[in-house]
Amino acid sequence: MAREETLGLTPARLRGIRETTGDLLVFVDDDNVLDVDFLEITLRIMEERPFLGSWSGQCRPAFEAPPPEWTRRYWGNLVILEFEHDIWSNLPRLPQSMPGGAGLCVRRNVAVHYLDLHESGKRSFQFDRNGKSLLSGGDNDLAACACDIGLGVGLIASLKLTHLISPERLTEDYLVRLSEGIYFSAVILDHFRSSPSEMASCKVRWHEPVRALLARGPHRKIQLACLRGRRRGLELIALLH
Numbered sequence: 001m002a003r004e005e006t007l008g009l010t011p012a013r014l015r016g017i018r019e020t021t022g023d024l025l026v027f028v029d030d031d032n033v034l035d036v037d038f039l040e041i042t043l044r045i046m047e048e049r050p051f052l053g054s055w056s057g058q059c060r061p062a063f064e065a066p067p068p069e070w071t072r073r074y075w076g077n078l079v080i081l082e083f084e085h086d087i088w089s090n091l092p093r094l095p096q097s098m099p100g101g102a103g104l105c106v107r108r109n110v111a112v113h114y115l116d117l118h119e120s121g122k123r124s125f126q127f128d129r130n131g132k133s134l135l136s137g138g139d140n141d142l143a144a145c146a147c148d149i150g151l152g153v154g155l156i157a158s159l160k161l162t163h164l165i166s167p168e169r170l171t172e173d174y175l176v177r178l179s180e181g182i183y184f185s186a187v188i189l190d191h192f193r194s195s196p197s198e199m200a201s202c203k204v205r206w207h208e209p210v211r212a213l214l215a216r217g218p219h220r221k222i223q224l225a226c227l228r229g230r231r232r233g234l235e236l237i238a239l240l241h
Contacts (some may be wrong), residue, residue: 053146057159
């Protein structure tokens with residue numbers, strides 16, 4: 001396997017797509033530990049559910065140190081996902097059925113479509129981590145490519161991995177920066193994948209800054225960071241037009 005010299009998660013994913021030849025690709029981060037039957041189950045899903053183009057499973061946390069209780073509401077931002085039943089849809093931006101980036105499984109035709117979006121210039125914005133940047137959304141964009149070619153996306157309850165989480169990722173500073181990056185990226189992704197009417201939901205309503213200012217402790221900073229990220233995203237979209 002050749003080395004990818006360009007920094008960033010997106011170039012790494014694209015290189016992986018170019019270099020592989022199999023019918024199924026599984027994307028795993030260095031802080032993910034797959035259950036022993038993960039690959040067996042995902043191969044079975046590939047055969048038994050041909051209508052699915054991309055899917056992932058449960059992502060259980062393994063904290064290196066006990067997490068502060070106030071962080072619990074933000075664990076979803078750390079790709080922690082636990083659920084009881086399978087769910088799938090053909091809606092590319094439906095949160096309830098959107099696969100996560102940890103252990104993301106995609107068929108080759110889905111991955112090739114994602115590669116084509118980048119190589120054709122249709123993705124003028126590069127999502128995901130790059131150095132110290134905490135942007136995100138590339139995994140959602142890749143998974144949603146299944147819907148572009150007439151397939152579905154889904155979450156599979158029997159498919160499981162463990163996500164190793166260091167104490168640094170549970171600090172106020174990290175969660176503030178992460179929240180801003182997530183909301184900024186989400187606005188840009190909605191720009192590429194949503195209708196104008198759906199994009200209207202990205203605008204900051206007058207009461208949201210007031211609600212953020214009324215929040216206490218670290219929640220205030222995090223909510224303000226979310227609003228800041230959305231504003232930055234809308235400003236970038238305006239510049240792109």
